[in-house]
Structure formats: structure tokens, C-alpha cells
Amino acid sequence: VTTPYEEIDTPALIIDLDAVHANIAEMAAMAAGNGVRLRPHIKTHKMPELARLQLRAGATGITCAKLGEAEVMADAGCDDILLAFPLWGRPKLDRLRALRERARVRVSLDSVEVAEQVGTVGRRTPVEVLVEVDTGLGRLGRPPGAPSAELVREIARVPGVEVMGLLTHAGHSYKTTSEAQLRQVAEREVTDLVETAELCGGLAEISVGSTPTARHAATVPGVTEIRPGTYIFNDAAMLRLGLATERTVAARILATVIARPAPDRFVVDAGSKALTSDGVGVRDWIVVVGRPELHMAFLSEEHGVGRSTPGQGPAIGERLELIPSHACPVVNLFDLAYGVRGGSVDSELLVAARGKVR
Ligand code: PLP
Numbered sequence: 001v002t003t004p005y006e007e008i009d010t011p012a013l014i015i016d017l018d019a020v021h022a023n024i025a026e027m028a029a030m031a032a033g034n035g036v037r038l039r040p041h042i043k044t045h046k047m048p049e050l051a052r053l054q055l056r057a058g059a060t061g062i063t064c065a066k067l068g069e070a071e072v073m074a075d076a077g078c079d080d081i082l083l084a085f086p087l088w089g090r091p092k093l094d095r096l097r098a099l100r101e102r103a104r105v106r107v108s109l110d111s112v113e114v115a116e117q118v119g120t121v122g123r124r125t126p127v128e129v130l131v132e133v134d135t136g137l138g139r140l141g142r143p144p145g146a147p148s149a150e151l152v153r154e155i156a157r158v159p160g161v162e163v164m165g166l167l168t169h170a171g172h173s174y175k176t177t178s179e180a181q182l183r184q185v186a187e188r189e190v191t192d193l194v195e196t197a198e199l200c201g202g203l204a205e206i207s208v209g210s211t212p213t214a215r216h217a218a219t220v221p222g223v224t225e226i227r228p229g230t231y232i233f234n235d236a237a238m239l240r241l242g243l244a245t246e247r248t249v250a251a252r253i254l255a256t257v258i259a260r261p262a263p264d265r266f267v268v269d270a271g272s273k274a275l276t277s278d279g280v281g282v283r284d285w286i287v288v289v290g291r292p293e294l295h296m297a298f299l300s301e302e303h304g305v306g307r308s309t310p311g312q313g314p315a316i317g318e319r320l321e322l323i324p325s326h327a328c329p330v331v332n333l334f335d336l337a338y339g340v341r342g343g344s345v346d347s348e349l350l351v352a353a354r355g356k357v358r
């Protein structure tokens with residue numbers, strides 16, 4: 001029994017299923033057209049049903065950040081998983097060992113220390129690893145070229161691991177302000193890895209591709225795999241980058257106007273506990289669907305405060321769809337999403353891997 005759209009209680013996470021299907025198909029066709037494998041990052045949706053859709057559309061495996069996500073997805077039948085996160089500590093190594101019993105698992109890492117830990121799990125069959133390279137984000141990895149090639153050589157000597165290739169995440173692409181800049185980041189993402197791999201005598205896997213860079217990176221010679229995640233839903237960050245339109249944004253927060261305290265002010269029942277504080281400070285970091293005249297001003301925990309031209313705002317009781325600044329952490333706040341098609345609820349989707357921070 002599903003809930004009619006009009007009866008969905010708010011705040012609620014709603015997913016436009018037509019947009020999801022179109023986004024999945026577009027990225028899959030783009031990857032296939034360029035002859036690269038697609039390994040979507042599932043931290044965006046955390047929903048087994050959507051991972052299955054991605055695999056059915058041609059994804060060759062999935063990417064997870066957390067073992068907990070990987071365990072949920074393995075339960076759902078995903079059998080080829082990249083854990084793009086350095087693992088540390090006995091509890092995680094025990095879980096990695098168990099996970100390898102039921103799925104092909106690769107791990108990315110950027111130190112000899114982590115490789116030595118992971119290697120303890122690979123005494124019989126070495127654990128396949130990707131060495132992470134820093135192509136500009138400044139998060140994980142050594143710089144490309146000699147420093148990373150040296151690290152690859154050191155990790156290759158660690159018992160129990162097998163270096164399959166290189167990985168990078170160009171998260172700094174979110175800060176680009178032009179198509180040319182974005183293309184440059186995407187090209188560098190690949191060429192830095194290809195050049196590093198050459199210094200290592202060649203490596204099988206060159207794994208790149210955030211949502212902003214994937215479509216460019218897939219065209220650069222040498223790339224073997226792309227790992228976009230956000231593309232399945234899109235968000236206000238993708239609108240700002242010009243990579244999405246309201247129609248292609250699939251994840252929205254349905255909220256109700258619960259107050260009109262001043263002629264130019266309205267308040268909805270979705271605050272930072274439904275939308276997160278991600279992106280605060282950026283103009284229109286949250287977008288009201290179909291209502292360009294409405295602008296969100298600030299969020300407290302349970303209240304979303306918006307502004308309109310005096311006297312022209314929404315009435316108390318009106319429902320608004322809000323596009324979050326960043327879809328991934330918003331989805332992580334909900335147990336359930338409503339899959340909506342043509343204005344009515346089609347299905348309820350379990351966000352089975354939500355809260356899996358370990
Ligand atoms: N790969 C890694 C290692 C990531 O950290 C992320 C996102 O954080 C992605 C892929 C997917 O990037 P995006 O969210 O831009 O799709």
C-alpha cells in the first residue's frame with residue numbers, strides 16, 4: 001500500500017523516478033560510448049534498488065565509501081565492489097575478510113601502513129588495491145609522478161596486496177567556474193594518473209571521475225573506469241555548475257509552509273535536520289522547484305526560512321519541493337524515500353545503507 005502524493009507527510013525525501021532512470025541511462029550510454037567502465041558511487045543514494053538499476057543499465061560494479069554500505073549492497077546482490085576508503089583496525093579487517101567471501105572487493109589506499117593492514121586479509125588471495133593519487137583536491141594521496149610512483153613501488157612489496165592501478169577523486173571540480181576550467185581539471189585527473197602509471201611500468205586500472213568531471217574524463221585516452229555518484233540525483237551544486245536542470249534533479253525535499261510571519265517571509269517545516277547545512281552562505285544554495293521568485297534565506301534545525309516579494313509568497317499549508325545543495329548527505333538523513341512518477345507515488349524506497357558511517 002503506497003501513499004498518495006498529496007498525503008505524504010512532510011518533510012519527506014521524494015525521488016523523481018523518470019529523472020533517475022534518465023540520469024542512469026545517460027551516464028551509462030556516455031561511458032559505453034567512450035569504452036570506459038562505469039562504477040557508480042552509491043553513497044549518493046544508499047538504496048539497493050537504485051544500485052540494481054545502475055547495474056542493469058550497464059555499470060560493471062559499484063563504489064562504496066564505507067564497509068557498512070558495501071555490506072548492505074552485497075546483501076542486495078552486488079558482487080563487485082570498490083571500497084574507496086583506507087581501512088584501519090581489526091573490526092574493519094574482520095569485516096573485509098567476511099565481505100570478500102561474498103563479493104569481489106577492491107580497496108583504495110594511500111599509505112604503506114594501511115596496505116600492511118589490508119595485506120593481513122590477503123594471505124591466501126591477495127587483496128586487489130588501487131593507490132590513490134592527489135590530482136588537486138588535497139585530501140588523500142601523494143602528488144602524481146615520482147612521489148606516487150615511489151609509493152606504488154613500496155606498496156607493491158607489501159605481502160597480501162596486489163596493486164591493480166591508480167585512483168583519484170577530483171572533488172575540487174566543484175569549485176570550477178567555467179566549462180574550460182572543468183575540462184582542464186578532468187583532463188588533468190586522467191593524464192596525472194596515466195603518467196604516474198607509466199613511471200610504474202604500466203598499471204591496468206585508471207579510476208577517475210566525479211559527477212562534474214566524468215563526462216570529460218571519459219574521453220581522455222588512458223582512463224579505464226569512472227565513478228560518478230551524484231549524477232543519479234543531481235542537486236543545487238550541479239545546477240550552479242550548469243550540469244543539471246530542475247527537470248534532471250531527481251531528489252527533492254517535500255516541505256510544507258507552516259508560517260507567514262511577515263509579508264516577505266515564509267517558513268517551511270524542513271531545516272538543517274532535513275536539508276543539512278551543506279552549502280550555507282552560497283546564494284540559492286537551496287532551490288525551490290518551479291518558483292524562481294522564492295529564495296531560501298537560512299535554516300535552523302527544524303525551520304527553513306525563505307523570502308519572497310512582499311505579499312507574493314506561498315500560503316500557509318502550501319507544499320514546496322526543495323532541491324538540496326548537496327544530495328548525498330541529505331539522503332543519509334531519511335529511512336525512506338518516496339519514488340514519484342507523474343505526480344503520484346509509485347513506490348517506497350528503503351534507504352537501507354543510511355547511517356552506515358563505519
Ligand atoms: N569517488 C570518490 C572516491 C568520492 O569520494 C566521490 C564523491 O565524494 C565520488 C567518487 C563521486 O563523486 P560525485 O559525488 O561528484 O559524483
